[in-house]
Every structure is written in C-alpha cells, then in structure tokens.
Amino acid sequence: MTDLPSHASVPAHASIVVIGGGVMGCSTLYHLARDGVADAVLVERNQLTSGTTWHSAGQVRALRSSRNLTNLVKYSASLYAALGQETGQQTGWINKGSISIATSPERVTHVRRQEALAHLHGLRAEWIGPDEAAERWPLMRTDDVIGAVWSPDDGRVSPSDLCAALVKGAKARGARIFEETGVTAILTKDGRIRGVETTRGTIRCDAIALCTGLWSRAAAALAGAVAPVWPCEHFYLLTRPIEGISGNLPTLGDHNGQLYIRDDSGGLLVGCFEPGARAIPPEMIGQIKPFQLLAEDWDHFEPMMINALHRLPALATAEVKMLLNGPESFTPDGTFLLGETAETRGLFLGCGMNSVGVATGGGGGMALAHWICHGHPPADMGEAEPNRFPDCFNSVEALAARAPEELGRHYDIAYPGRQMTSARNLRRLPLQDKWEAERAHFGQFYGWERPLYFHKAAEPELTFGRPAWFGPVGSEVEQAHSGAALFDQSSFGKIEVEGRDAERFLNRVCANDMTRAPGRAIYTAMLNPRGGYESDVTVLRIRDDLYRIYTGSAAIRRDLGWLRRHMDGERVTLRDATEEFATIGLMGPEAARIATEVGAGNLNDLGYFRLGESEIAGAHLRAVRLSYVGEAGWEITCKAPNAGRIYDALYAAGARPAGLYAQTSMRIEKGYRAIGHELDSDVTPLEAGLEFAVAWDSDFIGREALERRRDEGVKSRIVTILLDDIDAVPLGNEPVYASDGASDGSGGRIVGRTTSAAFGYRVGRPVALAAIDAGLDEGAPVAIDIARQPFAGRVTLEPAFDPTGARMRKATGARP
Numbered sequence: 001m002t003d004l005p006s007h008a009s010v011p012a013h014a015s016i017v018v019i020g021g022g023v024m025g026c027s028t029l030y031h032l033a034r035d036g037v038a039d040a041v042l043v044e045r046n047q048l049t050s051g052t053t054w055h056s057a058g059q060v061r062a063l064r065s066s067r068n069l070t071n072l073v074k075y076s077a078s079l080y081a082a083l084g085q086e087t088g089q090q091t092g093w094i095n096k097g098s099i100s101i102a103t104s105p106e107r108v109t110h111v112r113r114q115e116a117l118a119h120l121h122g123l124r125a126e127w128i129g130p131d132e133a134a135e136r137w138p139l140m141r142t143d144d145v146i147g148a149v150w151s152p153d154d155g156r157v158s159p160s161d162l163c164a165a166l167v168k169g170a171k172a173r174g175a176r177i178f179e180e181t182g183v184t185a186i187l188t189k190d191g192r193i194r195g196v197e198t199t200r201g202t203i204r205c206d207a208i209a210l211c212t213g214l215w216s217r218a219a220a221a222l223a224g225a226v227a228p229v230w231p232c233e234h235f236y237l238l239t240r241p242i243e244g245i246s247g248n249l250p251t252l253g254d255h256n257g258q259l260y261i262r263d264d265s266g267g268l269l270v271g272c273f274e275p276g277a278r279a280i281p282p283e284m285i286g287q288i289k290p291f292q293l294l295a296e297d298w299d300h301f302e303p304m305m306i307n308a309l310h311r312l313p314a315l316a317t318a319e320v321k322m323l324l325n326g327p328e329s330f331t332p333d334g335t336f337l338l339g340e341t342a343e344t345r346g347l348f349l350g351c352g353m354n355s356v357g358v359a360t361g362g363g364g365g366m367a368l369a370h371w372i373c374h375g376h377p378p379a380d381m382g383e384a385e386p387n388r389f390p391d392c393f394n395s396v397e398a399l400a401a402r403a404p405e406e407l408g409r410h411y412d413i414a415y416p417g418r419q420m421t422s423a424r425n426l427r428r429l430p431l432q433d434k435w436e437a438e439r440a441h442f443g444q445f446y447g448w449e450r451p452l453y454f455h456k457a458a459e460p461e462l463t464f465g466r467p468a469w470f471g472p473v474g475s476e477v478e479q480a481h482s483g484a485a486l487f488d489q490s491s492f493g494k495i496e497v498e499g500r501d502a503e504r505f506l507n508r509v510c511a512n513d514m515t516r517a518p519g520r521a522i523y524t525a526m527l528n529p530r531g532g533y534e535s536d537v538t539v540l541r542i543r544d545d546l547y548r549i550y551t552g553s554a555a556i557r558r559d560l561g562w563l564r565r566h567m568d569g570e571r572v573t574l575r576d577a578t579e580e581f582a583t584i585g586l587m588g589p590e591a592a593r594i595a596t597e598v599g600a601g602n603l604n605d606l607g608y609f610r611l612g613e614s615e616i617a618g619a620h621l622r623a624v625r626l627s628y629v630g631e632a633g634w635e636i637t638c639k640a641p642n643a644g645r646i647y648d649a650l651y652a653a654g655a656r657p658a659g660l661y662a663q664t665s666m667r668i669e670k671g672y673r674a675i676g677h678e679l680d681s682d683v684t685p686l687e688a689g690l691e692f693a694v695a696w697d698s699d700f701i702g703r704e705a706l707e708r709r710r711d712e713g714v715k716s717r718i719v720t721i722l723l724d725d726i727d728a729v730p731l732g733n734e735p736v737y738a739s740d741g742a743s744d745g746s747g748g749r750i751v752g753r754t755t756s757a758a759f760g761y762r763v764g765r766p767v768a769l770a771a772i773d774a775g776l777d778e779g780a781p782v783a784i785d786i787a788r789q790p791f792a793g794r795v796t797l798e799p800a801f802d803p804t805g806a807r808m809r810k811a812t813g814a815r816p
Ligand SMILES: Cc1cc2nc3c(=O)[nH]c(=O)nc-3n(C[C@H](O)[C@H](O)[C@H](O)COP(=O)(O)OP(=O)(O)OC[C@H]3O[C@@H](n4cnc5c(N)ncnc54)[C@H](O)[C@@H]3O)c2cc1C
Pocket: 019, 020, 021, 022, 023, 024, 025, 043, 044, 045, 046, 047, 048, 049, 050, 051, 052, 053, 054, 055, 056, 057, 058, 059, 060, 181, 182, 183, 184, 211, 212, 213, 214, 215, 219, 234, 235, 236, 271, 324, 325, 326, 327, 328, 350, 351, 352, 353, 354, 355, 356, 357, 358, 359, 360
C-alpha cells in the first residue's frame, strides 16, 4: 500500500498530523479530510494496517454501555456500508446480525438487560427461544441454551479493505499519507503541540491525532502525556471449510463459554476472551514487527477449545487452518481513550481500543476529527475521557497486571458491585488502616481504595437481585439518619486557585457567583461554551486570594487541564492539593453533640454552606456545613497525617463509619445530581434542574448558550422515580417507559432513562433518578424496564427524602 517513493520527504507544515495507520488513524484522516482539513497528513512507521488492524476478526457489535458510544458504532456500520459506493473500494461489510445465547439464569438477566439497553439506544434486539436460535445457527448445540438475544443490526467488515477505502476517500480530498515514516519526537512549546520529528524530517503542526495502537503509551510520553494502554495476546482459531456452513451466518456469542463464533470462508472463526489472558512483556513491545503474529499456544487455548467443541460439535472433525495470536491493547477500565490530553494542548488520543477498534473505528475517527476541528466532541464522550486515570495507573506493573484481567472479563456478567482484582492498592487513603480494621469492602476509584460498606462477613456473592450488602448498608444509613456517620471523602479532588485574580478567573470559569466573602462555600458548575457540564464542584473561599475547589475523584486531571486552558492572563496559580488533605464527612443528628464533645463546638455556630476552623485532638481543621446525604453535619478537611487522630476522637464520641454505597443511596434519595450519571458535557443546568446555582448576570463561559437554551425550553429534565415494588432492583441506565406501554415494554414509548438508582432506606423503597421527557409531570405513572420486566413507579419532581432540606439545614441545637 506504499503511498510514496521511499525518498519522498514530508511537508514542512500540516495543520494536523495523524500518527498511526491502523483503523483509528485511517478513519481519523478520512474524517478530517471530510471536515475540510485539506492538508492533513498521516504518518505510519511501517505499512498501513500493519499493527493490530490487519488481523482483526472485524466484528461490529453495536451495543455499548452508553448511547453515545453505541452511536459511534452505529455510525461505523452505516459508514462501512456506504464507503464502497463512495470510493469504489468495497469494505467487506456484511450485515448478518448476532445472537447472544444465555446458558444460565444469571446470563439470561444479563442479556435481557442488554436487550433493554439496546432498545434505549435505538437498536433492534429481540429475545428468541433455543429453537429459533438453532434455526439461525444450525451447527450450534442448544440443549443447554435457555434463550438468546437476536440483534439484527450487527455485522462484520474486512479491516484491511475498510482501511483501503478510508484512505482512498481521504486522499481524494487532499489528505496525504507517508508510510515507512516513524515519529521519533513530538515538539511542544508552552504546553502546546508544535510539530513532530519523523524519520523523514520535521512537520510543524497545530494538532496531533495519536492513533498508535499498542505503542500509544510510549508515543504519548514523547509529548509528556499519559496514555495508560497495554497489549495482551489475543486469540482466534480458523478452520478450513466445513460441512454445514454455507453463506454467511450471524455472529454467535456464547459468553458463558467466553466465545464468539462466525463463519469464515466456509470454515469457522472461533475467537475468545479467556480468563488468565497474558500481557505482552515490556521488552517485547518495541520489538513487534509489522504484520507480526505471536506464537500459537494450544495449551493456553485448550479450555476455550473445550468450550467451543461443546457448543459446536462439528468442530471436532474440522481441519484447523491456524490459531491466530495477535497483540491488542487494553486500558485499566476496558474503555478506549478518545480526546484531548489535559497535559498537552493539541494532542488528541484515539487509542487503547480494547478489542473493539474496528467496530468503533468509523465513529471513533469521526468523533476525534470533529473534536480536533470544532474543539469539542460531537456528543459527550465521558466514558472515553482520556484524562480519567491517575499517574499510578500508567506504571508498567499496574498496566501489565490489569490489561489481561480486562481481556479475560470482557464477557463477564455485568453484576452490580463487580470489582477488578488486579492492580489494587495502588494508592492509600489517609484512613485506609482504619477502614481495613473495620473490615471494609473496597472499590477502586482513581487508584484509591474507597470503602463501599463495612463489616464485611465474607466476599460478597454478586447478583442482580438484592445484594449481599443490603443489610450492612441499611445499618450505615440508619447510623447517619439517627446517630452520626463518618464518610471518607478524601479522594475528592482538591484544587487550589490562588492569586490576586482568583475571583475574577473563577467568575469566568464557574457559572455561579464566586464573589462571596471568605468563609463561604459555593456550589457551582464549570460549563463549556455549549452550556454543558465540564465539572460539578463545591468551592470554598478560604481567603480573598485563595479558593479550594472540591471535585470528583476521577475529574482531577481533567479539571486541572480545563482550568489551565481557560486562564486568560489572570494572575493565579493552580495547585493539586488532593493528597495533602483528608476529608471526612460527619453527618447525622448526633453530629452536633459529637462536635461539642470533641471540643469543636464552635462549628455548631456555622450557617449552612459556611466554612469555619476548629481543632479536634489538637489538629487544625476546616469544616464546611453542608451535606451530600441529607443529614445535618460538616465536611471536615485536615492535613492528611492528622486524619487518624481526628477520626479516633469522633469515633470515641460515638460516630461510626459509613461507606460509599450508603452515601450513594442517600444522595439519590436527596435527588443530588452527579457527574457521569445525571450530568455530562451535553447536559446544562437547565435540564439538570440546577439553575439556582447559575448567576445569570455574571459573564461566565457557557452563558450565551445557556440563555439560548432557556429561551428555547428544555426537552428533558432530571426527576425522581419511586418504584411501587420494594423488591425491584434498578441499577441505573434502564429505559423508562410511559405507563401506557408498561405492560410488556415492547409497545410502549421510551420517555427516558434512569441515571442513578438504589434502594432508598429512608423512604423504604427503590428510588431512581432519571432523565425523562420534560412533558411528564409530577405524579406521572411510568415503568422502569429491568431486564425486560416493567416495574411501575411515579415521577416526582422533588427529592424522595426531605424535599425542603429541613433536616440538614436546621440549627444543630448543640448550642443555643
Ligand atoms: C485477534 C484479534 C481479534 C480482534 N477482533 C476484533 C473484532 O472482531 N472487532 C473489533 O472491533 N476489533 C477487534 N480487534 C481489535 C482491533 O483489531 C483493534 O482494536 C484495532 O485494530 C486497533 O486499531 P488501531 O488503529 O488503534 O491500532 P493499530 O492497528 O495497531 O495501528 C497503530 C499503528 O500505529 C503505528 N505506529 C505506532 N507508533 C508509531 C510511531 N511512533 N510513528 C508512526 N507510526 C506509529 C503502528 O505501526 C501501527 O500501524 C481484534 C484484535 C485482535 C488482536
């Protein structure tokens, strides 16, 4: 596919350089050209597709966890179907659908939840019985199949033909491609991309799309950026033609057997996501040659072969063509990296494709090109946010441990509360010893281990029903509701903004009025120019020239990048103080007594959203009177090494720890919105019902867009849904139907989706927050589709618990 003679030199300047000629690079180049970038250049150090792309199985399965990621694959499918006609180069697109079989009751729930999700995301999906599954896949053994989900929109493509078509389409619009051209350095100045040095010379440029597949960690490091991506061995078996296969069949997913199976040139292709997968050793990564495969390993594949023989007895007599073992890259959470890095302006990642690079490539390249050209993605890409990992996840040890686990769990049943077991304990919270002593069950967040609940008796068995932690979490909620509970909030990001222009700067990047006296807390949003949430934060004004922003754990890197980018000559410094401080939430009706007992009774004088200083056990602290759980109390921040002393004093006075599950249940009951659930970069404070935190007369980023949206009126809004059946277990991300279609879900009208859900212990029933059509009013009957079963509930526009906030606002009473 060589594009140019070997002596050709690269241009001195190109507005955008794409590095890497796999499916991500080719698609990004095509879309840049289609978006009107006439001088885009792609550099590939070997030949196009010679990395992972050429040996991909080419499956295109549309359903993803979110609507926007699903839309990327839907877009891919329509592009792959159309490119042949546009370019004259066929892509090999075959739309034969897919079947996911269920061979255990829990797998039935999983696939039926996926069926419901497919409907939510506008895909066709239908439950079929074993007989119909057998009709669609005659070679399949079905005596243990309970049923299956049939997804007619899925398909497959020929990866090399696809790239050839993308490249043809790109070149026709003026893009240029240089093979045998490796990038050896990335040039930056003042935190911005300035160019690349290649083996054929330097190209000055304004932006780079880094589509370097499994080599992306090293490539990003050339620009001082972080791309936590690691390759693993990835297998599929190919047979020669066998009897019983004629024409093309749907792709068969037997996920309890960790398999996907399809026809291939009259034979079979049997691919797997095997437990016990293997990372590629660090020293090998640089040595992988173009079009290189890794060694066949039949011992390793044997358990998968046994599963495949069980499902397809005809395989026993098939002649094996090859056991293909190719490298593919994975990220620590199984989702790819897409977007601009926080560290380097103009450096855009499109990598770490977690074995869905061909399916996502079309839409992923489109989104990346859109982002580069327009400064933002076509729709929120929160799950793929490239800045969502802490540095500790970029280590060789962490990545080489986590990547194979991600591969091996690709087909896991998505039980709520599922935890990864590798690369744990990467960083410790200041109170981790205490939490271990209290037998906490931990979940990993931004590398930290946060207590989910306490007094774990045994490793919890996972289920879609009422979870093993239902009782312990209920006790913790009760502790916060009638006594006093301690919540660990130390992993919240703490970003200090200091300097004489701090107020002016924050008034521009925050939507609320930041001109408040020191000692005040301010709840605010950082909005993008479209009025959508970049971040949802609480800010303390500590001094005239010092603010401390409290943000979500996973938002630290992103928020720092956002703030840095929006400085406009103001004299301020930004500092990540997250690890310097610990934050403990002391919440509940006993909090006031406890504060007095430990010598911090002055905190009782604080008004709501006011900040004060005090001392507990001889340690200085700052406390702000507010509540994320709806009970009266403070969030107490102290120097991290002093947290243990303060905790001991509060514990001795009667406070007891409560975990994140209790906090989340209480948050949902209170209707508090959270980033990644109710809020994202497409949602404005108007849909979120948070206009009260907008200072309309202030000149903040996003105001004009917000004003326009206000004038037009919103189409959806966040509401609370209380379910009638107290045994229902909504998890979030379920379709919400108008009640007229609630009987079976199929004929009804989807009016929205749940964004967060939990059992509400204080209201005694399951409660969900949902983004639904703005037309549905107080009391509207709806049904939540949980694994294709409708559960009736009612819309309420107020929080489920203590709608007026009286409990948390009332005078604490410990002092007259
Ligand atoms: C066995 C197997 C089966 C798979 N099956 C499927 C499937 O069914 N469906 C699906 O969607 N996905 C599948 N995948 C995954 C899919 O193939 C990958 O996600 C996808 O090909 C990754 O594309 P990419 O462009 O990110 O990376 P690559 O194709 O690896 O391209 C990266 C390119 O960057 C170049 N490069 C790196 N560093 C530099 C540098 N410094 N300068 C210049 N160039 C550089 C490399 O040479 C390489 O060509 C499969 C993968 C494997 C291994």
